[in-house]
Amino acid sequence: MAVDVGDLANRFGWADYAVFGAMLAVSAIIGIFYGCFGKKQDTNEFLMAGKSMTTFPVAMSLIASFMSAITLLGTPSEVYQFGFIYWLIGFSYFLVMPSAAYLYFPVFYKLQVTSCYEYLERRFHRRVRWLGSIVFIIQMSLYMAIVVYAPALALAQVTGLDVYISVSLICFVCIFYTTLGGMKAVLWTDALQALIMYGSMIFIIVYGAVDYGGFEAVWNRNVEGGRAQLIDFDPNPTTRHTFWTLIVGGYFTWITIYGVNQAQVQRYLSVQTRQMAVNALGSTSVGLFVLMITCAFGGMVVYAKYHDCDPITSGVVTKGDQLFPLFVMDVLGHFKGLPGLFVAGIFSGALSTVSSGMNSLAAIVLEDFIKGGFYPNISDNASTWTSRGLSLFFGLLTFALVFVAEQLGNVLSAALSIFGMVGGPLLGVFTLGMFFPWANSIGAFIGEFVSLVFMFWIGVGNQIAKTNHQINLPFQELSIAGCQNLTRIEPTIVPEPIDPGEPLGIFRLSYMWYSATGCFTVIVVGLLVTLVTGKQDVRSLDPRCLSPAVLWFQRWLPGMDGLGADFVDEEVGLKDSKSTSSMGNINPGFETEMPEKAVNGFTPDKESTKL
Incomplete structure (x- = not known):
């Protein structure tokens, strides 16, 4: 009723x-x-x-x-x-x-x-x-x-x-x-x-x-x-x-x-x-x-x-x-x-x-x-x-x-999808930094920018395709057989259907994949740019910036020799001599006692400062 x-x-x-x-x-x-x-x-x-x-x-x-x-x-x-x-x-x-x-x-x-x-x-x-x-x-x-x-x-x-x-x-x-x-x-x-x-x-x-x-x-x-x-x-x-x-x-x-x-x-x-x-x-x-x-x-x-x-x-x-x-x-x-x-x-x-x-x-x-x-x-x-x-x-x-x-x-629903389109690139740049010690700042910046543009292209294209009825949501069947007194429904003239054509295949991507797509775009682009412009020098990298997962497997990862050996905390003004390439020698204090503030202008190497 x-x-x-x-x-x-x-x-x-x-x-x-x-x-x-x-x-x-x-x-x-x-x-x-x-x-x-x-x-x-x-x-x-x-x-x-x-x-x-x-x-x-x-x-x-x-x-x-x-x-x-x-x-x-x-x-x-x-x-x-x-x-x-x-x-x-x-x-x-x-x-x-x-x-x-x-x-x-x-x-x-x-x-x-x-x-x-x-x-x-x-x-x-x-x-x-x-x-x-x-x-x-x-x-x-x-x-x-x-x-x-x-x-x-x-x-x-x-x-x-x-x-x-x-x-x-x-x-x-x-x-x-x-x-x-x-x-x-x-x-x-x-x-x-x-x-x-x-x-x-x-x-x-x-x-x-x-x-x-x-x-x-x-x-x-x-x-x-x-x-x-x-x-x-x-x-x-x-x-x-x-x-x-x-x-x-x-x-x-x-x-x-x-x-x-x-x-x-x-x-x-x-x-x-x-x-x-x-x-x-x-x-x-x-x-x-x-x-x-x-x-x-x-x-x-x-x-x-x-x-x-x-x-x-x-x-x-x-x-x-x-x-x-x-x-x-x-x-x-x-x-x-x-x-x-x-x-x-x-x-x-x-x-x-x-x-x-x-x-x-x-x-x-x-x-x-x-x-x-x-x-x-x-x-x-x-x-x-x-x-x-x-x-x-x-x-x-x-x-x-x-x-x-x-x-x-x-367009309200389209605005909500912006949250997903932006979240993936942001996740990607953090993941690139924490899990890939060799990635440099040029790769991070370009990767994040390219991912944002790419995800907005997909998201906006998806919304336009929906508006043009090129993509139709899979609604379940709905019934009004039991309704009475449907005074709100007005007769409408249904025009002849026009074939809207097929949208670009990428626009059909499920919105649930937006964050993953944006994340991996940053990682792939960031690593490719790093390969061209020169990798990060891990000796000058602060080991605290890496995920524990990287430190767990440090000895099996290539190019990790001397991790943090040349790292200098510019605010403290002291070289951390306890940071070495050995996982066991990384300062245990990193786990518990950290400076309340870190240097604002710290850059790990010459290559990563040029954008």
Whole structure:
């Protein structure tokens, strides 16, 4: 039976607004507490929480930071329209977290960087660092705006929440507690918001399944509708979702976030000990898996509810992201306060992503462009206030970009894919530096630039091909046989189909392979350029810049004789005589005691300084 959206919107009452408002109020109070009553904030305290955090808040923040409202709304929509096979991506987390914990994180921990892009200068050159930083700033600024606007738009039609009011509340509450309370406020509000996300999503999905007739009934309905496929070993890289795209491609997609993303690296380095960060990553893999499976099963529950009256085809909603809010208001709207809990959970995802982004962008600009560029001798007090000002600036920029995102219309999904297209090249340049000691800065710069251009060519070409109907998404069959009173549907004249022609084969590449493609493009191009321009002299290379995996197998790798023997830490002003070609002679202090700051202008060899 068709649903009256107007009637559902009227169900969102004062109790729901109270629950939603309470979540915002508690977030603001946390910011006030750490900003006004906590430890006096210097730059380290504001950006890195004074390196005093423990496993629990960091693990919850790692989960919440990129489990945005888009994920919470998009996963049920994905399963409803394309099938349950998307659940396989959850297994990629169990590959990502050990890799992040033991291959990438130790490098950042040894160097004790504030901006992860500082690594690129120590390993390569300042220009490589700046290129990575600029790309990240553009990527994260646009992504934060979309994270705020997309759920506000999706919820507006179904709950009656005004888009501009909800966007304003989210942005300004986030600006308030992030600018006032710094990293500690961000981490503890993330922890609160993650709990709200879990609580609301699990309760709603379990209740919806029981209301339909139980989990078995939901599963059987999806089997009948062709949505219960668990696995597909199709090796074709153009097939949208398979075992390979979701687990292997998913690994590269998520390692860009949990391995080398500034927002996450900043959290790892805010803990008291290295083991706490490793424990947090282990907890995160389990937490993300549970949340992803829960949201995926939510899509099956939504399909069971609307299997014979598709809300999109019948015109009740206009896009897939509105399916889950529609389901919540339809099934739980008569329970006072529960829709408010759902809205609080959805916007908690937005808050956590934006607060993390604001804090990380402030760190990037301060460390990479102010301290690492035109004002290296800035005082700590000035750095602290600059950090606050930058956090405020990026919060206001997010609010302004919301109105740009509003004009994107159908291009909104294309803008979201930018996150994947940019993540691969950034992962590639870090991987090139950590795993290939011979790569030089010229290869890193050219490789990253070529990869960015290549990935944007593929991504934009894919979107144009979709717009021209050269590529059609594999939607599962939807029915409106059980609908009644379909007054929203208007007769349309269907023109004669025109053959749009075939797109270039590379444009059919599954979006789940974007990060892997971008990563390997950097590595291949970077190594080829290095081969032409002259390899890095490993004797002058800081061994801390290499992944532990390289040091484990150092004796079997060619050209590693004398690794770090001539390395000079210019800030300390001493040659590290303990760094030798023998793996056993590499200074054990690299594992635990590192200088708080590293040289900003360090370049390993003459060849790598010429760009």
